[in-house]
Amino acid sequence: xxxxxxxxxxxxxxxxxxxxxxxxxxxxxxxxxxxxxxxxxxxxxxxxxxxxxxxxxxxxxxxxxxxxxxxxxxxxxxxxxxxxxxxxxxxxxxxxxxxxxxxxxxxxxxxxxxxxxxxxxxxxxxxxxxxxxxxxxxxxxxxxxxxxxxxxxxxxxxxxxxxxxxxxxxxxxxxxxxxxxxxxxxxxxxxxxxxxxxxxxxxxxxxxxxxxxxxxxxxxxxxxxxxxxxxxxxxxxxxxxxxxxxxxxxxxxxxxxxxxxxxxxxxxxxxxxxxxx
Amino acid sequence: xxxxxxxxxxxxxxxxxxxxxxxxxxxxxxxxxxxxxxxxxxxxxxxxxxxxxxxxxxxxxxxxxxxxxxxxxxxxxxxxxxxxxxxxxxxxxxxxxxxxxxxxxxxxxxxxxxxxxxxxxxxxxxxxxxxxxxxxxxxxxxxxxxxxxxxxxxxxxxxxxxxxxxxxxxxxxxxxxxxxxxxxxxxxxxxxxxxxxxxxxxxxxxxxxxxxxxxxxxxxxxxxxxxxxxxxxxxxxxxxxxxxxxxxxxxxxxxxxxxxxxxxxxxxxxxxxxxxxxxxxxxxxxxxxxxxxxxxxxxxxxxxxxxxxxxxxxxxxxxxxxxxxxxxxxxxxxxxxxxxxxxxxxxxxxxxxxxxxxxxxxxxxxxxxxxxxxxxxxxxxxxxxxxxxxxxxxxxxxxx
Numbered sequence: 104x105x106x107x108x109x110x111x112x113x114x115x116x117x118x119x120x121x122x123x124x125x126x127x128x129x130x131x132x133x134x135x136x137x138x139x140x141x142x143x144x145x146x147x148x149x150x151x152x153x154x155x156x157x158x159x160x161x162x163x164x165x166x167x168x169x170x171x172x173x174x175x176x177x178x179x180x181x182x183x184x185x186x187x188x189x190x191x192x193x194x195x196x197x198x199x200x201x202x203x204x205x206x207x208x209x210x211x212x213x214x215x216x217x218x219x220x221x222x223x224x225x226x227x228x229x230x231x232x233x234x235x236x237x238x239x240x241x242x243x244x245x246x247x248x249x250x251x252x253x254x255x256x257x258x259x260x261x262x263x264x265x266x267x268x269x270x271x272x273x274x275x276x277x278x279x280x281x282x283x284x285x286x287x288x289x290x291x292x293x294x295x296x297x298x299x300x301x302x303x304x305x306x307x308x309x310x311x312x313x314x315x316x317x318x319x320x321x322x323x324x325x326x327x328x329x330x331x332x333x334x335x336x337x338x339x340x341x342x343x344x345x346x347x348x349x350x351x352x353x354x355x356x357x358x359x360x361x362x363x364x365x366x367x368x369x370x371x372x373x374x375x376x377x378x379x380x
Numbered sequence: 381x382x383x384x385x386x387x388x389x390x391x392x393x394x395x396x397x398x399x400x401x402x403x404x405x406x407x408x409x410x411x412x413x414x415x416x417x418x419x420x421x422x423x424x425x426x427x428x429x430x431x432x433x434x435x436x437x438x439x440x441x442x443x444x445x446x447x448x449x450x451x452x453x454x455x456x457x458x459x460x461x462x463x464x465x466x467x468x469x470x471x472x473x474x475x476x477x478x479x480x481x482x483x484x485x486x487x488x489x490x491x492x493x494x495x496x497x498x499x500x501x502x503x504x505x506x507x508x509x510x511x512x513x514x515x516x517x518x519x520x521x522x523x524x525x526x527x528x529x530x531x532x533x534x535x536x537x538x539x540x541x542x543x544x545x546x547x548x549x550x551x552x553x554x555x556x557x558x559x560x561x562x563x564x565x566x567x568x569x570x571x572x573x574x575x576x577x578x579x580x581x582x583x584x585x586x587x588x589x590x591x592x593x594x595x596x597x598x599x600x601x602x603x604x605x606x607x608x609x610x611x612x613x614x615x616x617x618x619x620x621x622x623x624x625x626x627x628x629x630x631x632x633x634x635x636x637x638x639x640x641x642x643x644x645x646x647x648x649x650x651x652x653x654x655x656x657x658x659x660x661x662x663x664x665x666x667x668x669x670x671x672x673x674x675x676x677x678x679x680x681x682x683x684x685x686x687x688x689x690x691x692x693x694x695x696x697x698x699x700x701x702x703x704x705x706x707x708x709x710x711x712x713x714x715x716x717x718x719x720x721x722x723x724x725x726x727x728x729x730x731x732x733x734x735x736x737x738x739x740x741x742x743x744x745x746x747x748x749x750x751x752x753x754x755x756x757x758x759x760x761x762x763x764x765x766x767x768x769x770x771x772x773x774x775x776x777x778x779x780x
Contacts, residue, residue, distance in 0.1 A: 136681075162761055308721075329500060
């Protein structure tokens with residue numbers, strides 16, 4: 104059992120400001136149902152451009168719900184500039200701390216806040232050019248850098264606990280270590296991270312699952328092969344091949360020529376099918 | 381607050397009869413069974429009795445029973461023994477839904493140059509026997525398949541799988557930790573070479589397990605030490621807990637009927653009521669070919685940890701395949717291997733009953749759980765959209 108503080112428990116049992124604001128001034132959707140955490144955050148400004156009201160909806164564990172509830176309480180009455188200064192650590196501190204494995208819940212809240220502020224008309228444009236480091240959960244170098252800087256992280260395991268990056272296949276551990284080394288060596292302040300939307304449309308995931316199940320898997324199974332959907336990150340469909348496909352030299356051709364073509368035809372033309380690293 | 385304990389696949393209450401049988405071996409009879417004096421020797425006699433009790437439950441001979449510290453030790457011993465006694469064979473066949481005691485060991489072996497084949501399961505968690513058969517190659521050292529799945533309760537056709545392997549001269553181990561005491565097992569009527577069981581899953585204390593090794597099976601010990609267990613497992617015997625396990629297996633034999641009637645009926649009542657009263661819910665796993673005490677139910681668009689914590693407020697104990705309950709970031713490998721959709725996989729709850737559960741307890745859960753699901757769905761950004769989609773995914777057409 105997790106050791107949650109009384110405040111986490113209290114916000115989980117009695118979450119504040121649940122819902123969605125109609126015609127919000129700021130809105131953000133972050134996370135994904137595939138990776139187990141998602142948050143929709145909306146707020147409304149008053150005539151002085153201070154946050155008058157904020158609401159949330161969360162799909163996730165108790166600490167994700169508590170973090171979002173805390174966030175809505177923390178931003179009320181703040182200007183956008185003041186709100187922008189709220190870090191994930193502030194959210195965790197507000198709750199009296201979170202177990203380290205759950206720090207990514209506070210990061211999710213901070214990301215939603217930042218994205219919602221960016222969505223306000225006239226807010227400064229986000230920094231361009233972030234690179235995805237963790238392919239499994241679609242985490243960028245900016246998000247990782249920010250988490251390292253704001254929370255003083257020094258190991259890959261900590262980065263995983265805070266951002267989820269590296270928690271899937273583990274192939275990006277070396278890259279994460281490089282970022283950790285770079286941040287620690289530089290000492291130079293890093294520009295505010297771009298918060299990249301990772302919300303995968305629920306309908307898209309379902310449609311992909313459905314097409315895989317009804318059309319793709321049966322044909323592969325006829326040849327003694329099989330395929331599993333591992334994750335959907337934006338437009339990237341991550342799969343794993345099984346059975347005879349796993350050893351078949353033509354499996355790449357099958358993935359691109361058959362699976363990707365089928366999904367593009369039936370779900371969305373911009374989808375890219377990739378094999379799990 | 382009264383505890384409603386429905387997490388018996390995690391661990392069980394130690395039976396009062398077992399406690400009573402154990403206490404003298406913690407208090408007055410503390411001798412070492414290997415000693416020459418009568419004081420130690422009388423403990424040795426009691427261990428022989430316990431070995432006979434365990435053997436009776438399995439339809440085995442007493443000398444085929446090796447006492448270990450837990451199910452994990454038994455699993456590790458079996459697989460490593462098969463590899464060590466057949467150094468020319470570098471291949472292990474297992475399944476995609478094994479317990480970590482087998483799965484994590486096989487992952488480690490994979491990194492050390494052993495070829496590990498994980499056989500798939502279908503949407504209901506049934507083993508793909510065709511794929512299994514095709515993979516039974518002569519360079520296979522051992523097949524290790526669980527008898528029943530800890531998360532879904534789905535039972536594998538392990539006896540058929542063992543016969544197929546036997547025909548090809550391949551040894552077979554089964555992790556029967558969840559199966560022993562819940563379904564009939566008779567080692568005289570199958571070709572399984574090694575079997576693991578764990579005391580604390582059948583009302584004995586934690587810290588005692590058994591590895592059954594069929595007579596004639598080549599064996600290499602895991603713990604090297606004294607001559608205990610005929611040199612097959614070093615270390616002074618855990619005498620009180622061996623006595624406890626003996627008593628617990630005797631009780632399990634007499635409770636087998638109850639497990640498959642009263643406990644099964646309670647489980648069925650629970651899952652049928654929940655599936656009927658909660659929309660967008662489904663049962664994971666083959667409903668027919670399943671342990672009588674286990675049900676794994678998914679509630680769409682919410683995350684399992686919240687369900688567990690809100691049930692905890694009422695003293696209801698269960699567990700979840702959600703990533704958030706384990707500290708890992710991926711939901712249950714068992715549900716993913718079965719192709720349970722993401723919208724369902726995170727919100728799964730496993731209830732596992734025992735002979736100590738009552739109908740009042742089941743009614744209590746049936747009353748308290750649906751409002752908990754509704755409450756969490758109100759918090760979920762997907763609930764309204766999902767509901768509007770009108771999707772009601774069911775494994776075997778049971779949902780309402």
